[in-house]
Amino acid sequence: MRFASVANAWWGDLRKQARQLENELDLKLVSFSKLCTSSRDGRRDSSDTTPLLNGSSQDRMFETMAVEIEQLLGKLTGINDKMAEYTNSAGVPSLNAALMHTLQRHRDILQDYTHEFHKTKANFLAIRERENLLGSVRKDIESYKSGSGVNNRRTELFLKEHEHLRNSDRLIEETISIAMATKENMTSQRGMLKSIQSKMNTLANRFPAVNSLIQRINLRKRRDSFILGSIIGICTILLLLFAFH
Secondary structure, three states: OHHHHHHHHHHHHHHHHHHHHHHHHHHHHHHHHHHHHHHHHHHHHOOOOOOOOOOOHHHHHHHHHHHHHHHHHHHHHHHHHHHHHHHHOOOOOOOOHHHHHHHHHHHHHHHHHHHHHHHHHHHHHHHHHHHHHHHHHHHHHHHHHHHOOOOHHHHHHHHHHHHHHHHHHHHHHHHHHHHHHHHHHHHHHHHHHHHHHHHHHHHHHHOHHHHHHHHHHHHHHHHHHHHHHHHHHHHHHHHHHHHOO
């Protein structure tokens, strides 16, 4: 009895730590997404002739927040591993399916946060690389215009190509902005769903029939998420093809 009491207390402490880390990650990811969005808008609104600085304050904030989120993800991974060790340890009732269900839910949350972080980070780095490339093109065009001025025809061609790149870049950024807004909306809805799911899990632990219903709901939610992700991906690919043709 004393061992069971200690084990239950340890499991409860692990769950408390996991929920605390998940809440911190949720807030950090929202702030990280807003930082990347504001940084992209700031780069787009900057002067055409102003070079982009990799050591800017926004870039430093990006690097700092990325490190903090990676540390939180590492801590949450460690907590999940400890919870998995607990469920596999001797003395834990093998018929306690609620523990496995709770562990799987925390694993799903960790996977979602990890995917969201890497996606946001990759989008920011891709935008920064494209902006740096465009900045180099602008400098080359300005140098050509100031150093030559004889071959107006070639200058016009350079300017037209430059304008085409800017229009394509603007279209891609608008697409990314729509996707980021959609993601923020889904993040907000996820918070509500987490609260609802927590209450439903409590009911599932009391009523086995509710557990079967929750599993069917989770299966349908994953299917809907896959369909929505596929539609967003196809629309993004079509917009990219349209922009570069």
